[in-house]
Amino acid sequence: MMARPAAFLCLLLLWPVVSSSTYTNMTMPGCKETCGNTSIPYPFGLDDPKCFRDQAFRLVCNTSFDPPMLSFPEDNIPILDISLLQGEATALIWVAKDCNDSSSNSPPDGVRAQGQEMKDAGVTVQINLTEGFKFSNTRNKFTAIGCNMEAFMSDYVNPNGFQSGCSSVCGNITNVINGSCSGIGCCQTSIPRGLDTFQVKLQSNSYDDSNCSYAFLVKDEWFSFMESDIWDFIGRVPYKFGNQTGTPVVLEWKIGNQTCGDSSLQVNYACRDNTECINSTSGSGYLCHCKNGYHGNPYLPHGCQDIxxxxxxxxxxxxxxxxxxxxxxxxxxxxxxxxxxxxxxxxxxxxxISKSNKVLHITLGPSTSSSLLSRFEFDDNRSGGTDEGYRCSYRNR
Structure with missing residues (x-):
């Protein structure tokens, strides 16, 4: 017997689909998923080459810290978070500190950034990111705190590269305003797009109004200046490793150096099933996103699962x-x-639906043979959810 159209539609609608709840893995099989409190989603990974896409995404887990610290293998910059959707990572950059005492400004063993230096007469900090990563120019600000101090930021790899900076004075400490970072106790300036290396030079001209001066790159929405920062900014920063303090910054990352159109033709194209490719906004390269209606890891085989x-x-x-x-x-x-x-x-x-009968009136006429008017009625008397109960009747008038 032929199935009714309604029944056939129900079978289609009830056809089994893959549930998103059956898939939660964000790494390659057999690869470590976390380091300390930080998740490690593929294309990032540790140790075994099968766990990361290529060397640009290889990370290390430093277990000498408690909890263990995820970082880049060469410069040991700590990583707090990795976002596949935004193509970003939150990392820590050490604060340059110039104080009127003998406190050390050197980072602890094992976490010194590549080329990082500290000098007693003023302070110089140098940072060089792993290839493929950039400091976000829209999410970070170069910031300095102190009274009667100057802070400069420049490209230390290219002497003819960018240079920027700001200065801060206090005059009277009562002039300092919470939440304001416009040159009285605190100053800020933007950074250029595509920055992957910089050096900070910090110089305090006097210590009459504050014991220390600080200069650092920082995630813009994380930092809000407080008057007490002039006396003890380090004290309220929660990120500490050994005797060194770091502020969170946003790094941008991407896949390769080609556009989506060019990369999709390559055998090592990163976007897998049920994904779409997005050209990077921070330069050449691309990111992968799960299509609407799917979620998961777009870089893994079958990583994007139905929602x-x-x-x-x-x-x-x-x-x-x-x-x-x-x-x-x-x-x-x-x-x-x-x-x-x-x-x-x-x-x-x-x-x-109204419980009263539904009547469909069809009027025919006049015909070529007579002026007879006819009416058909279609009466819906169904009950119990069956297709039975339809009644057609014919009336003359």
Missing amino acids: DECKNATHDCEGSCVNTLGSYNCTCPEGTVGDGYNYKVNGTGCTP
Whole structure:
């Protein structure tokens, strides 16, 4: 017996789909997922070459710290977080500190940045990022704190590269305002796009109003100046390793040096199933995102899994929700009509069907043989959810 169209549609809607809850892995099989409190999603990885895409994404886990510290292998800059969606990583850069005492400004053993130096007469800090990473010019600010001090930032690899800086005075300590970093106790300036190396020079001209001066690159939304920073900025920074303090910065990363169009033709194209390619905004290269309706790791085989909108309540159904691969459908329950979608998304919702009979009037006439007017009635007397109960009648008038 041929299945009714309605029954066949139900079979299609109930066809099994892959649930997102069955897949949570963000690394290659057999690879370490975390270092201390930091997750390590592929294309990043540790040790075994199968765990990272290429050398640009190889990281190390320094277990001499408690908890262990994730960092780049060459410069030992600590990594706090990695975002696949944004193509960003949050790292720590050491604070340059110039104080009127004998306190050391040297980073602890094992965490000195490549080429990093500290000098007693004024302070110079030099940072060189691992290839492929850049300091975000939209998320970071060069910042200095102190009274009667000057801080300069420049490209130490290229003498003819960029130079920037700011100065801060206090005059009277009562002039310092919380939340204001415009030259009284605190100053800030932007950095250029594509920056991957810099040096900071910090010079205090006097210690009459503050014991220390500080200069550092910092994630813009993390830092808000407080009057007490003039006396003890280091004391309120939570990121410390040994006797050294670091401020969080945002690094940008990407895959390769080609656009999506060129890279998609290569055998080592990074974007896998159910993904889309996004050209990097920080220069050549690209990122991979899961398509709408999918989530997970777009760099892993089968890493982007279907989102079951019906289970996590992210759907717009007023009626019943039926999950499909990459999407979902809304249906109205028995006894109602409509498309099942909420009015907020321009749907028609589900409206109860009136219990009275529905009569379809079809009037015929006049014909070539007579002026007879005929009427057919289609009467819906269904009950119990079956297709039986339709009645057609013919009336003359």
